[in-house]
Amino acid sequence: MTESLILGLSSGSACLATCGMVMFPYLMAGSAGVKKIAVDLTLFLLTRFIVYFILATLAWYFGRTIFSNPFIRNIVPGILYIVFAVLLVWYSISKSRKPDCPAKIVKTVNNRRLIPILLGLVNSLGFCPALFIILTQGATQRTLFRSYLAFLAFFIGSSLWFLPLPLAGKIQKKEVLKNIGILATGLAGIIFMIKGLTNIIGGIING
Amino acid sequence: MDNSLKTVALRKSFGKSLLYTLPMFLITFMFITGGKPNFSDPASGLAMLTVFLLVNVLYFSMHFTGKTDKYRAILFIIFAMSLSYTLIHNMLQVRQSMSFSQADILECKIPFCHLVIPMMILPAAFTKSIIFPGSIIGGFANISSMVVLWVIATIVLGRGFCSWGCFYGGWDDGFSRLRKRRVIKNISELWKWMPFAVLIMVMLSAALTLMPTYCSWICPFKAVTEFEKVTSVESATKAGIFLSLFGGLVIALPVMTKKRTQCSFLCPLGAINSLSNKITPFTVKIDKNSCNECFKCVEVCPLFAITREDVKKGNVSLFCSKCGKCVDACSRKAIHYGIKGIPAGTMKNFSRNLFLFVSFLFMAIFSSGSIISTFQGLFKLIF
Numbered sequence: 065m066t067e068s069l070i071l072g073l074s075s076g077s078a079c080l081a082t083c084g085m086v087m088f089p090y091l092m093a094g095s096a097g098v099k100k101i102a103v104d105l106t107l108f109l110l111t112r113f114i115v116y117f118i119l120a121t122l123a124w125y126f127g128r129t130i131f132s133n134p135f136i137r138n139i140v141p142g143i144l145y146i147v148f149a150v151l152l153v154w155y156s157i158s159k160s161r162k163p164d165c166p167a168k169i170v171k172t173v174n175n176r177r178l179i180p181i182l183l184g185l186v187n188s189l190g191f192c193p194a195l196f197i198i199l200t201q202g203a204t205q206r207t208l209f210r211s212y213l214a215f216l217a218f219f220i221g222s223s224l225w226f227l228p229l230p231l232a233g234k235i236q237k238k239e240v241l242k243n244i245g246i247l248a249t250g251l252a253g254i255i256f257m258i259k260g261l262t263n264i265i266g267g268i269i270n271g
Numbered sequence: 272m273d274n275s276l277k278t279v280a281l282r283k284s285f286g287k288s289l290l291y292t293l294p295m296f297l298i299t300f301m302f303i304t305g306g307k308p309n310f311s312d313p314a315s316g317l318a319m320l321t322v323f324l325l326v327n328v329l330y331f332s333m334h335f336t337g338k339t340d341k342y343r344a345i346l347f348i349i350f351a352m353s354l355s356y357t358l359i360h361n362m363l364q365v366r367q368s369m370s371f372s373q374a375d376i377l378e379c380k381i382p383f384c385h386l387v388i389p390m391m392i393l394p395a396a397f398t399k400s401i402i403f404p405g406s407i408i409g410g411f412a413n414i415s416s417m418v419v420l421w422v423i424a425t426i427v428l429g430r431g432f433c434s435w436g437c438f439y440g441g442w443d444d445g446f447s448r449l450r451k452r453r454v455i456k457n458i459s460e461l462w463k464w465m466p467f468a469v470l471i472m473v474m475l476s477a478a479l480t481l482m483p484t485y486c487s488w489i490c491p492f493k494a495v496t497e498f499e500k501v502t503s504v505e506s507a508t509k510a511g512i513f514l515s516l517f518g519g520l521v522i523a524l525p526v527m528t529k530k531r532t533q534c535s536f537l538c539p540l541g542a543i544n545s546l547s548n549k550i551t552p553f554t555v556k557i558d559k560n561s562c563n564e565c566f567k568c569v570e571v572c573p574l575f576a577i578t579r580e581d582v583k584k585g586n587v588s589l590f591c592s593k594c595g596k597c598v599d600a601c602s603r604k605a606i607h608y609g610i611k612g613i614p615a616g617t618m619k620n621f622s623r624n625l626f627l628f629v630s631f632l633f634m635a636i637f638s639s640g641s642i643i644s645t646f647q648g649l650f651k652l653i654f
Contacts, residue, residue, distance in 0.1 A: 066479040073475060074468075243461050247468035255472075258508060266504045 067255070068201055068214040072221020074245070074252035075152070075194035104180045109223055111184025116215045119188075119195075120202050124211035127203025137204065138267025144200045145260025152193035152253035157246070194218075194249070197256050281604065281623060282337030291624065292331040295632060299326050302636050303643070314654065318646035325349075325642075326635045333627055339595030343631070344444055347434065350638035351441025353645035355495040358382060360648065362497050370500040376404045382497070383414045385421045385437070389470055389539045390477035390485055403483050420637065428630055429551030430544040433534055433574075434594035435630040436637055439492045443533045444594075447525035447573055454527040463535055463575040463590060466542035473539050491516035491533060531573040534592075548589045553626045555593055556609035558616030559585040568597035568606050585615065593626070 131137040188195075198218045202211040283291065303323050310316035329342040336342075361382075362369050371381060383405040394402045406413045424432045433440050469489075476484040487499070488509055494517035499506050516537070524532035534541050548554070557568075562582065569577050576590035577597060587597075587606075597606050608623040609615060 066476065069479060070472065070476055074472065240464065243464040244467045244471065247461070247465050248471055251468055251472050258512070262504055262508050265508075269504060 066217075067259070068198060068217035069221040070255070071194055071197060071252050072218040073224065074248040075192070075222060105226065107180040108184040108187075109226065111181045112188040112223065113219055115185060115188035116219045117212070119199065120211045120215035121208065123199045123202030123215075124205055124208045127205070127211075131204060135267060138263050141200050141204045142260045142263030142267060145197065145256045145263060147260075148193045148196040148200065149253040149255075149257035149260060152197065152256070153250045157250060193253070194222075281620065283334050285335065288331050288334035291334045292327055295330045295628070295635070296327050298632060299323060299635050299639070303639050314647050314650040315643075317650050318643045321646050322639050322642050326639065330627075330631050330635070333631070334624075338599045339623075339627065340599050343434065343595060343634075344441075344448065346631075346634055346638060348441040348445040349642055350438055350634065351445070353638070353642045354438040356648070357641040357644045358496050360644070368500075369497050371497055372500050381405045383417050384439075384492075384496075385417055386439070386490060386492075386538070386540050387483050387486055388418060388421060389543055390473055390483050393474055393478035394481055397478065398481065400481075402477060402481050403486070424633055425544055425547045425551075427551060428553065428593065428633070429548035430541065430589070430591060431551070431553065431593040431626075431630055432544050432547075433538075433541055434592040435634045437534075437540075438638070438641070440531065440534055442492070442495065443521045443525040443531045444573065446522050447529050447531055449526050450529060453529045455524075456528075458528065458530070458575070460575070460578070465536045466538055466545075469537055470539035470542040485539060488512060489516065489537070491521055491537070493517075494521075529573070530575065535574050535590075544592075545589045548591065552611055553593060553622075553629075554609050554611055555587045555591050555597065556607060556615035557582060557585045557587060558605045558607065560616055561603045561605035563603060563605070565602075567600045567602075571596045571600045593630070598623075 131140060198215060201214045201218075205211040205214060300323060303319050303326075308316070308319070326346065329346055332342045333339055359369055362371075365380075366375065375381060381404045383403055387403050391401055391403060394400060401407065401414060403414060408415050420436075421432065424436045428435055434444075469485075473485040473489070476482075486493075489512065491513050493513040498513065499509055501507050501510050516533075520533040520537055524530075562585070564582060566579055566582060569579055569582060572591075573594065573596060574590050574592055576588050576592070578588070581588055593608070595608075598604075598608060601607075604619065605616075607615075607619040608626045610618070610622045610625070613622065
């Protein structure tokens with residue numbers, strides 16, 4: 065759970081840094097006041113929560129089916145962790161050079177009311193390496209409840225960054241925060257790389 | 272008017288330098304000998320005398336030559352090496368090994384160091400407990416004395432602690448001086464924010480797990496102090512990490528870049544110390560009237576604290592550790608030690624004298640114990 069929360073917190077900052085400026089105008093455009101902003105943000109976060117809830121169930125179900133053998137249960141997730149962690153590190157570094165956000169497809173939607181929900185959907189399903197890592201995490205849990213907990217921790221960690229979104233215009237030194245967020249994402253990648261390596265070695269030693 | 276006329280010579284005459292060294296002479300004498308020199312043990316007496324002379328000769332040289340970094344670095348590097356020697360020597364005497372066991376953790380016998388401080392803040396605030404398995408008061412390297420020392424030094428020196436007080440900084444500082452020229456020249460500005468990312472990660476993970484995660488998993492200086500006994504895949508992974516980080520960030524990269532890469536790219540305490548630069552009275556200033564924008568200071572800064580833009584603006588960033596390398600490199604003395612509130616280009620000598628006295632005195636007192644122990648061991652070995 066701790067790892068999931070840290071992953072959420074670190075990747076959430078980079079996600080906000082790259083996507084926040086695309087999402088912000090759509091979430092806030094035409095808003096009359098705090099109430100409207102709060103409603104939009106709640107819809108956005110609620111959508112993400114539901115998507116993660118579904119993903120936690122699916123991940124655990126497939127994990128239980130695929131990783132039934134104890135040897136495979138260590139080795140395969142270990143390899144997946146390493147692959148996705150390498151992708152996460154690469155993703156964080158390349159993002160620093162060329163910011164791009166999947167949420168920009170929302171620009172094509174005309175219905176204003178649907179925008180927060182669509183943004184939540186795109187944001188939670190924007191298949192970034194951090195999501196792949198949390199899917200692996202969910203798939204390797206012993207019980208469905210633990211899979212939910214892992215996703216919940218990831219959801220909380222990444223959502224915290226979106227809460228001050230209405231104040232985004234007033235935040236000074238965005239570039240510095242973005243840089244720190246990008247580097248933190250890279251560090252989270254390294255943590256999961258080590259976790260993957262430990263899983264593999266442990267799996268080989270324990271047979 | 273020729274700008275060179277405005278430059279201020281920082282070097283002093285022999286007599287004046289001696290006069291400036293006198294207070295340091297008396298205070299270090301009191302601290303090193305405790306007011307009563309004891310020569311009953313020749314090795315101990317000789318070690319005390321050597322350290323006393325070393326410290327004062329270095330301080331005198333700073334005034335006499337007008338150079339800071341060269342003499343600071345000598346004591347700083349000796350401090351780092353002697354601290355490791357003292358710690359390892361102590362560990363070998365107490366445990367017969369550099370590694371510690373789970374029993375040592377349970378008995379709170381792990382020596383404390385300042386790098387743990389960032390991890391202690393959140394757990395201490397929320398649970399009112401200290402997450403490090405060390406002794407709070409008494410014993411070797413206890414928590415309270417180290418925290419008090421760090422707080423005082425940080426308030427007074429800001430990130431200057433990293434160049435005048437940190438007993439690890441001397442390692443990468445030393446390695447960064449081995450080559451004359453840099454092998455790696457272009458390093459992205461982005462990396463200097465890494466300590467802040469590490470700080471966030473270790474503070475959060477320590478708060479969530481109530482474990483000193485940086486010490487357990489990352490700290491490269493375990494290679495020269497102590498480490499967990501390798502008994503499992505996890506402890507072997509930890510050993511692999513700290514050895515790689517020590518080899519990479521403390522030895523290889525400083526040699527190739529001539530920068531203190533561990534301090535610049537990893538140390539979470541460095542990030543906190545950088546923020547403390549905002550409250551400290553001492554700073555490094557750029558006198559724009561004297562500066563000819565040669566950017567030598569940018570080139571020599573070991574902590575990426577000065578960029579070309581900073582020089583043009585006449586500011587030094589909060590990453591500055593006041594090591595004095597840029598001050599020594601500037602032929603026009605446009606970059607100099609200063610005191611907040613006093614305009615750049617004025618009272619250069621006064622500011623330098625005051626800063627040197629405070630910072631060098633701190634380093635001399637802080638380091639003397641472990642250097643004396645090291646010299647004592649060395650003399651016993653020789654004679």
